[in-house]
Amino acid sequence: MLGTIYGAPARPVGLRTGPVVVYGNRWCGITMMVRRYLDRAGVPYQFVDLETHPEVRQQLEWVTGGYVASPTVYVGGEVLVQPSISELEWALSRSGVR
Numbered sequence: 001m002l003g004t005i006y007g008a009p010a011r012p013v014g015l016r017t018g019p020v021v022v023y024g025n026r027w028c029g030i031t032m033m034v035r036r037y038l039d040r041a042g043v044p045y046q047f048v049d050l051e052t053h054p055e056v057r058q059q060l061e062w063v064t065g066g067y068v069a070s071p072t073v074y075v076g077g078e079v080l081v082q083p084s085i086s087e088l089e090w091a092l093s094r095s096g097v098r
Contacts, residue, residue: 019097020045023060024071030082031071037085043098 020038022045024031038045048056050070060068063079073080073088076095080087092098 019076019095020092021048021074022046022071023048023050023056023073025050028070033085034071034073034083034088037088041092041098043092 020043022031022034022038024034024047026032026049035045035047050057050060050068057068060072064072064081067081069082071082073083073091075088075091076097078091078095080091083091089098
């Protein structure tokens with residue numbers, strides 16, 4: 001799998017730690033769909049589990065104006081909340097990641 005899953009980092013996990021970051025829950029179907037798409041497309045990304053890192057939720061609330069849903073995807077400066085695959089593809093294309 002290309003994604004990196006943060007377990008117990010030595011330093012706090014913050015926002016925007018790479019060109020593509022997926023913030024979500026392991027059990028969430030939409031999160032799994034987004035991660036599977038990125039894996040199959042060969043797009044490297046980092047995965048931050050919101051259950052393992054609840055401190056990130058406050059940062060996401062600030063960035064999204066208080067609305068946090070699984071997944072929230074950071075792509076090259078843009079934050080997408082529960083994106084469809086076509087929205088994700090468009091963001092990846094605009095950012096030059098894919």
